[in-house]
Amino acid sequence: xxxxxxxxxxxxxxxxxxxxxxxxxxxxxxxxxxxxxxxxxxxxxxxxxxxxxxxxxxxxxxxxxxxxxxxxxxxxxxxxxxxxxxxxxxxxxxxxxxxxxxxxxxxxxxxxxxxxxxxxxxxxxxxxxxxxxxxxxxxxxxxxxxxxxxxxxxxxxxxxxxxxxxxxxxxxxxxxxxxxxxxxxxxxxxxxxxxxxxxxxxxxxxxxxxxxxxxxxxxxxxxxxxxxxxxxxxxxxxxxxxxxxxxxxxxxxxxxxxxxxxxxxxxxxxxxxxxxxxxxxxxxxxxxxxxxxxxxxxxxxxxxxxxxxxxxxxxxxxxxxxxxxxxxxxxxxxxxxxxxxxxxxxxxxxxxxxxxxxxxxxxxxxxxxxxxxxxxxxxxxxxxxxxxxxxxxxxxxxxxxxxxxxxxxxxxxxxxxxxxxxxxxxxxxxxxxxxxxxxxxxxxxxxxxxxxxxxxxxxxxxxxxxxxxxxxxxxxxxxxxxxxxxxxxxxxxxxxxxxxxxxxxxxxxxxxxxxxxxxxxxxxxxxxxxxxxxxxxxxxxxxxxxxxxxxxxxxxxxxxxxxxxxxxxxxxxxxxxxxxxxxxxxxx
RNA sequence: GGGCCCGUAGCUCAGUUGGAUAGAGCAGCAGCCUUCUAAGCUGCUGGUCGCAGGUUCGAAUCCUGCCGGGCUCGCCA
Numbered sequence: 001x002x003x004x005x006x007x008x009x010x011x012x013x014x015x016x017x018x019x020x021x022x023x024x025x026x027x028x029x030x031x032x033x034x035x036x037x038x039x040x041x042x043x044x045x046x047x048x049x050x051x052x053x054x055x056x057x058x059x060x061x062x063x064x065x066x067x068x069x070x071x072x073x074x075x076x077x078x079x080x081x082x083x084x085x086x087x088x089x090x091x092x093x094x095x096x097x098x099x100x101x102x103x104x105x106x107x108x109x110x111x112x113x114x115x116x117x118x119x120x121x122x123x124x125x126x127x128x129x130x131x132x133x134x135x136x137x138x139x140x141x142x143x144x145x146x147x148x149x150x151x152x153x154x155x156x157x158x159x160x161x162x163x164x165x166x167x168x169x170x171x172x173x174x175x176x177x178x179x180x181x182x183x184x185x186x187x188x189x190x191x192x193x194x195x196x197x198x199x200x201x202x203x204x205x206x207x208x209x210x211x212x213x214x215x216x217x218x219x220x221x222x223x224x225x226x227x228x229x230x231x232x233x234x235x236x237x238x239x240x241x242x243x244x245x246x247x248x249x250x251x252x253x254x255x256x257x258x259x260x261x262x263x264x265x266x267x268x269x270x271x272x273x274x275x276x277x278x279x280x281x282x283x284x285x286x287x288x289x290x291x292x293x294x295x296x297x298x299x300x301x302x303x304x305x306x307x308x309x310x311x312x313x314x315x316x317x318x319x320x321x322x323x324x325x326x327x328x329x330x331x332x333x334x335x336x337x338x339x340x341x342x343x344x345x346x347x348x349x350x351x352x353x354x355x356x357x358x359x360x361x362x363x364x365x366x367x368x369x370x371x372x373x374x375x376x377x378x379x380x381x382x383x384x385x386x387x388x389x390x391x392x393x394x395x396x397x398x399x400x401x402x403x404x405x406x407x408x409x410x411x412x413x414x415x416x417x418x419x420x421x422x423x424x425x426x427x428x429x430x431x432x433x434x435x436x437x438x439x440x441x442x443x444x445x446x447x448x449x450x451x452x453x454x455x456x457x458x459x460x461x462x463x464x465x466x467x468x469x470x471x472x473x474x475x476x477x478x479x480x481x482x483x484x485x486x487x488x489x490x491x492x493x494x495x496x497x498x499x500x501x502x503x504x505x506x507x508x509x510x511x512x513x514x515x516x517x518x519x520x521x522x523x524x525x526x527x528x529x530x531x532x533x534x535x536x537x538x539x540x541x542x543x544x545x546x547x548x549x550x551x552x553x554x555x556x557x558x559x560x561x562x563x564x565x566x567x568x569x570x571x572x573x574x575x576x577x578x579x580x581x582x583x584x585x586x587x588x
Numbered sequence: 589g590g591g592c593c594c595g596u597a598g599c600u601c602a603g604u605u606g607g608a609u610a611g612a613g614c615a616g617c618a619g620c621c622u623u624c625u626a627a628g629c630u631g632c633u634g635g636u637c638g639c640a641g642g643u644u645c646g647a648a649u650c651c652u653g654c655c656g657g658g659c660u661c662g663c664c665a
Contacts (some may be wrong), residue, residue: 032606034604034607036604036607037604038608039604039607039608039609039610039611040608040609043608047607047608049606049607052607052645052646055645056645061645062645085608086607086608086646087607087608087645087646088645089607089608091608130665132665134665169665171665172664172665173664173665174664174665263665294662296662297589297590297661297662298589298590298661304663305662306662306663308662310662310663312662321590321591321661322590322661322662324662325662325663327663328662328663329662329663330663332663334662334663335664335665338665339665359659360592360593360658360659360660361659361660362659362660362665363591363592363593363659363660364591364592364659364660364661365660365665366592367591367592387592387593387659389593389594389658389659390658390659430601431600431601431602432601432602434593434594435593435594435601436594436658438600446627447626447627448627448628449613449627449628450613450614452613454627458626458627461626462626465624465625465626466624468625469624469625470624473624506604509604510604513604513605514604516605517604517605521602522602522604525602525612528612528613529602529612532612532613535628535629536629536630538623538624539623539628539629539630540629541623541624542621542623542624542629543620543629543630545624548624549624550624551624552624586626587626587627588626
């Protein structure tokens, strides 16, 4: 039940009625008309800009049109008051019963309250993490992981048909470096003294277990073979080992992908067809690939720049700034070429809506990828790229230094192990994706109001606690949702209660808007605000005993308030579920 | 130099895709606190929304130009 949709429909009906009567021209464009919550309770419950937006096309002025609309809307028995305000807003005040109806609906729907209607099409693909399989994930990867996962959950909850995908970058030169690094650890595992890890190889200890696996499986057999022979084999074992580790870390975060897509599988190796070549030929056949020269980068002198003819994709035809190369000078595919083939694969698997979650350092890559998606899908597919900014890791306000060089940088896993999955998940989306994020290891485990994770979870636990207490006070009271939703809710008239009722009514709209904007942080902010309002109401009961949820001497009001608390709890749990954060029964 | 992102209270950030008097938390100030088990509550102070133009009934939001910060710039992924 979405209040704003309902009244939007009624507003449209009123406009049609006016059109039929000839008071308005027919066929007005209603695209910009919105029904939204008011910021100020003095403005009533709902507001619409209809009169201001439509006045010009209707050949009248906003206030005259508003007068007509108000007259029409006032006939609605659920609208207690409709009035014109400011430059032509129409403010609607609803009968209080409308909000209790919403509350009942929320209780009846339970955790499905706010869920959008199922939309099988378009199929949506969310690609996130896609960390290189060359080492453990760091905190920055964690942000992308949580963001992508929460976004996917949000879209799914809004009704979309979502697939979660991970692109394994297992085809570039860096996995060969990984293989060489692992080979050293293999020799080490055989008892050889390998000394310091040479510059340019991965020094981390995490490759030791790969070395041991290799030693166990092959004994000394690989040791004296030429690199060309052992590299493919070692590479596979190393990549598998790294992916196991990454999957493990993701599992610790509660992040699970449905599809792991290998970059290597796009190339003519291991018996695969050459999907990259196929993609390039497809584009070439439509004159979107050509042999040509590129101007050198402007303003920046580059000694190594060599003007030569190369194979280029006409990215400029789709809004990019320059055409982009598909082949390196040694004839192999560029990363971009592979990525085009990959996104073409997504399209061929039925995904017309693609969302990629990348680190902010890949911002310069967005335009060309969007151009490629347009080209490869014949403009039938769309790509939205969400860039996640850096995470600054702090402890009590002081930056935790991460020296990647030595190999002993702070891993995502260490952070999860220290502060817990819920804290990491909530904090990672408690900020807009394109703003840098401060993550304080000390603060996120604090049990105080300053810690948003605790604050929101505590609100949920407090709801549960109230129920435990109610059962003690009224052992015979039936507290199942079915009974609660029948309670007489008309006593919920305190300002603080009404405010929360309005929040609950706004939840479906928040979900819908957050999903449309691909912004899961809005859900995190919403639950935080709801938690805040709820704690505040709870504290109000200190001075005003009649506002307490459990009232030993009044079964009727207790039942109504428990219905209210049940709905609050349910919406908190729902929002936390989107975030992937646990909704605990108690905080001990 | 080109492109992209950011700039909102002393600090950290929201701002419902163009709406009404720009909000919240922290910090600061003033009270309250033997709490429906609970790690606090209430109120106040605080703003040239980086700057300057433009678009329109209306701009923090859209357009242009500057200023400042970050990222990025063929054969890394």
